[in-house]
Amino acid sequence: MGEDQAAEGPAFDEATETFVAHRNLLFTVAYEMLGSAADAEDVLQETWLRWVTVDLRQVRDQRAYLVRTTTRQALNRLRTLKRRKESYVGPWLPEPMLTAPDVAEDALLAESVSMALMLVLETLSPTERAVFVLREAFDLGYDEIADAVGKSPAAVRQIAHRARKHVDARRPRQTVSPDETRAALHSFRRVLETGDLQGLMDVLAPEVVLVSDGGGIKQAAPRPINGxxxxxxxxxxxxxKNQLPITLAPTVVNGNPALVVHLDGELDGVMAVAVDGGRISGLYYVRNPEKLSRVESETPLSRQ
Structure with a gap:
């Protein structure tokens, strides 16, 4: 079967069954590399279009083949995203997603898609990010990663070491339990609703950083706010300043406790946090309406 000819009949059914079986994994790989669910979906579409032209009899490991194809398409997409981010109005934050309880129960997965870590991954080069994600979040071998990124296994080892060192220097110092995060969010929500300035300062770490993303559509701070x-x-x-009623409701976004904000009953944004020592050290407020399409229905994620 030629590469420009889609599979038909039993071969097409087998291709479809395999793709569907691995879809959540492929989406998670693409999302962790891109920070955008919309772009991750585009990558999966591109992967599918290539997958249905493949002679499956020639594919020894179908899962590995799909991960490799997804990674390559995501790397191509990263270059487009880089140009888009350069013209983005104000700070850029990853697209938040409402996630199922099983994501929160997988500590490694929950950390790998957390807002805090996703922002750190933004500081890596595209290849470093791909290597880090495939190695740290999905535990792929160096040979398999090398095939995906077009490098030698020895080069991938060096890239993985460099990327891990870079991320470790910027990621939270300690693992924080979901209960601790929920407790900090509960206190934050209570003092925010009562307008208690001193109480709010007590909930926040002295060096807290607020990043708000309005995308030029909604009002947001033009740069991160510190302190x-x-x-x-x-x-x-x-x-x-808002005369309309505001509600802050607990939710789980990207596998971690968060708050969804409604203004006069309409979805206004999502607040995700990083917690250190029981206090909020990072506050990530996504208001851009183009990034809020996935906070009202669950997006399945998987490392398998």
């Missing part, structure tokens, strides 16, 4: 007092005043000032 508990500045963040507290920004949050209370922003909420105080």
């Amino acid at each position: 508990a007092e500045k963040v507290a005043r920004f949050m209370l000032g922003g909420l105080g």
Whole structure:
């Protein structure tokens, strides 16, 4: 069968069954590399179009083949995203997704898709990011990663070491349990709703950083805000200007506790956090409506 000819009949059915079986894994790989669910879906579409032209009899490991194809397409897409981010209005945050309980129960998966770590991954080169994701989140072997990124296994080992060192220097110092994050969010929500400035500052770590993403569509801080007092005043000032009723509801976004914000009953944004020592050290507020399509229905993720 030629590469420009789609599979038909039993071969097409087998291709479809295999792709569907691995779809959640492939989406997760693409999302961790891109930080955008919409772009991850595009990558999966491109992977599918290539997959149905393959002679499956020539494929020894179908899962590995699909992961490799997805990785290559995601690397191509990263270059497009880089240009898009350069013209993006204000800070850029990953697209938040409502996730099922099983994602939160997988500590490694929950950390790998957390807002805090996804932002750290933004500081890696495309190849470093691909290698880090495939090695750390999905535990792929160096030979398999080398096939996916077009490097030698020896080069991939060096890239993995460099990327891990880079990420470790910027990721949270310790693992925080979901209960600890929920407790910090509960306190944050309570003092925010009461307008208690000192109480809000007590919930925030002294070196807290607020990153808000409005995409030029919704109002947001044009750059990150640093320090508990500045963040507290920004949050209370922003909420105080609204004459419409605001509700903050607990949810689980990207495998981690978060808050979904409604303004007069309409979805306004999502707040995700990083917690250190029981206090909020990172606050990530996504208001761009183009990034909020996946916070009202669950997106399945998988490392398998």
